[in-house]
Amino acid sequence: MRNSLPLVPRFAERFIQRFAKKRQPPTTHQVEINRHFLYILPTRHGVVFFIVLLLILFGAINYENSLGFMLAFLLGALSLLGMIYTHQNINKLNVHIGRAEPVFVGQNMSFPIILSQKTKQLRPAIQLLSQTEQVSHVHLINKTSSTSQLTCTAQHRGYSTPGQIKLFTEFPFGLFHAWSWLNLDSRCLVYPAPYSHSLPNFKTDQDAHGSTTNMKQGIDDFSGIRSYQDGDQPNHMAWKAIAKTGKLQTKLFSNETSQDIWLRWDQLDPTLDIEHRLSFLCRMVLDASNHSRNFGLDIPGTKIFPSHGLQHKQQCLKALALFGL
């Protein structure tokens, strides 16, 4: 992470982060910011302002100019108050995080963040900085709560947390930077990135048809095992598996789902690595779903029987996302 604090060199920021880690509250989905983990430092503008203030003070001393003293002291007092106001702008602020909708790797996860307060204090210009340095703005003006989206780029498949969020503000004068590092408990399911080119199988209806004929493999083509359900033919019982596991299992054959597509791990080029295969399968799931086909997913460890609909698609994508994790 790039150093996000004003005027603080990288090594010092790392030191501050280490210090802050010890003071951080436990990771929950909601936290009230308080002074134990709320930090404040002057900004670059604050330092420039301070230098101008010193120049005014030296000028006043040199010319024995009472009004010069007055201005210097007024500005000094104002910047001090500015510091308190900046601190107050996020102090005692409730931060609540929601669940993010699943996304694909490379897309932006957006976690809903609800900022709320007990009073109607004016708290504008609050910014949220995500791990991937995306900024979102929240303004609490004449209201007790406001919602914003914390966007964060999904880096890898599986469950992803928002990580460390920085909530900061420089309101009202921009002379001070008050911030708090928050670890909020939320997660977002990240599907593998779909292979970027559409696969030929589902490109057109005709192609899709061709591919289905490929998949029609006759009654003897064993396609998998599932647990026994009422009505399953006894000659399809998977006796070997029953002997091994002690549970009733049924063998499935391709012709039972002659209109269905099976997306299989084994069908893919074995030289491809896991992530590539997942990426291909992800694309297949999306394309099949787009064409409203019945499809099933067969990957090592998981087998989802052909179906269709949004829920089915999500189930398949979830299986791909969590493969091997």
Next chain:
Amino acid sequence: MKFAINKTDLQTLSQHPLFWVILSLSLVITPHLGRFPIWSIFLIALLFSWRLLCIKRPHWLPPKWLLLIIIVFSSAGLFFHFGTLFGKTAGSVLLSILLAVKLHESHSRRDYMLLISLSFFIIITNFLFSQSIPTVIFMLCITLVLLVSMITINQNNAAIDNLTKLKLSVKMLLQALPLMLILFVLFPRISGPLWKLPEEDSSAISGLSDTMSPGNISNLIKSSSVAFRVQFKNKIPAQQNLYWRGLVLWYFDGQTWERGKQNITPEPTLLTSTNKIDYTVTLQAHQKKWLYALDIPVDIPEDVIYTRNFVLRSQHKITSLYQYHLTSSLNYKIQSDISPWEKSAGLKIPPQSNLKTLFKGQQLAQRFSQPEDIVDHVLKTFNREEFHYTLKPPLTPGANPVDQFLFETKRGFCEHYASSFTLLMRAAGIPARVVLGYQGGTINPMTKVLTVRQSEAHAWSEIWLQDRGWVRIDPTAAIAPQRIEQSLDAALDINESRPLHIQLSSSVFKNIFFYWDAIDNRWNQWVIGYDTAKQKELLSKLLNQRIIFSDIVILLLASFSLVLLITTLFIFQPWKRTRLDPVIEAYNEFCKKLSLKGITRESHEGPFDYSLRAIKTLPEHKNSILLITRLYSKLRYESSHSDNQLTQFKQLIREFNPGRTPGR
């Protein structure tokens, strides 16, 4: 291209940071404008309005080379105008132009913040010229605008209207004032400059100069600015005795009186001095070394130089308010013998000019044997003949101004009378010199402080008489006695137009005028004149003990922390946190009403369970209990609700009365 501006355009413009930056810069520069060369004002105004137009049309921004040319040419122009680029005035013009140019290169928050910081610096350059009360009020207003600008720059497109920002700024300014006051009073003042001050251009400061020629005092009369103020310890002398001695002029070239080379002569000796007056003078900065004292000073502070002419001189130029304690004697007698240098200087007559006057003087010397008779005769001439006292004397150009005045125009102001009288005396063989200073002053009835303004500038003569030494003769007293006994106002002809401040002081606004004068005096004494000595004096008085430097520091730290603590408490308002949400407050009232009926809410009980229990006991109130509970959970746990619902909720609870059964 459309130039028409509609209301929404104006509204979005007033939310733009650049608009506020430009407004701030313009306001900051405004008090300087009087000192700026005309072309620079136009240049700055042009640059400002150009940038304002470019907010919506960024492609109109000037190219870099043009900005560079503007800087080079205006620097050259300023150098030709002022002869330097680093003087007080030249520097502030240059800084203003640079800021106006920088405006065209400002596109980000960083640039705007820099401009605002530098604007604060321009404010202080104005204080080098004026430290009056209006200046401070203007400073506070500018500071407010600058604060609003800073908020606008840092609001990140939040929808805060300008009024809210202004309110916030005012609030913060008011909170900052007590802190400022503490720092102002207790911040250790270091006396003396840290580095050498650049030479002042004194042209801007009004006050007596060290020469006197026809016209320069009557010019000064128009100025209402205060020369000095006097606080008398015991009694206040009569108006006609208030001769404030400033300078003695010996040399006359026919036109102008000058001090000339001051000869170092032994200390003057006073023979007798009675009727002593104790007083304190607070002198405004006049960039000169001489000090004013009531004629004549006898007891003076240590660090003041007492010259042979009974004139006081400071060791440094008076560049800021200066206070000194004196004792003067109103009835005095100076040593009887005259030094040879004084005699020759006091009789020196410029050759080949004002011949008529010289001839007249010689005539008088022949006619009268006693110098007193000559003086008497001349003063009577002034009084009886067609001489007039006027603020607007006819011009007396040419080489013989005294001749022209005495024999032709016969209309003049105090400098004409003093000049011609002194020359006449010299011509008659009586050593004479001109004294410059002030005469009179206005006593403020509220404070008993005497204010002497530039309009009380005066010139009179002193002649040397055997056995009596130097004697003050004021020829103006002969022609216009009211000027000395009362005021300038009384002496002037009724038709003559008076300076504004004189009109004010004699009008119905008299009280306001004196009130303002009293405030101004306090301001001068306690704000502008607040220095190391004043600080020690004040603190010693407050704590009733001698104050040393470390005491001041401790006092500063202690009181600053205390005030900061109080201010912070006001910001945090911890007592407000105990105040509940109005929803909870109203609901508690509801619970209280129910508990009177014996249905007390348990601490673990949720509102819904509680309502069920209440309905069981009070089935006739089922509807209102349910409605209140439903509204409560809606108001409490849903983020969006209207104020209407809250009022309804409150009203329901107010009307809820379990003691009464509905429908009866």
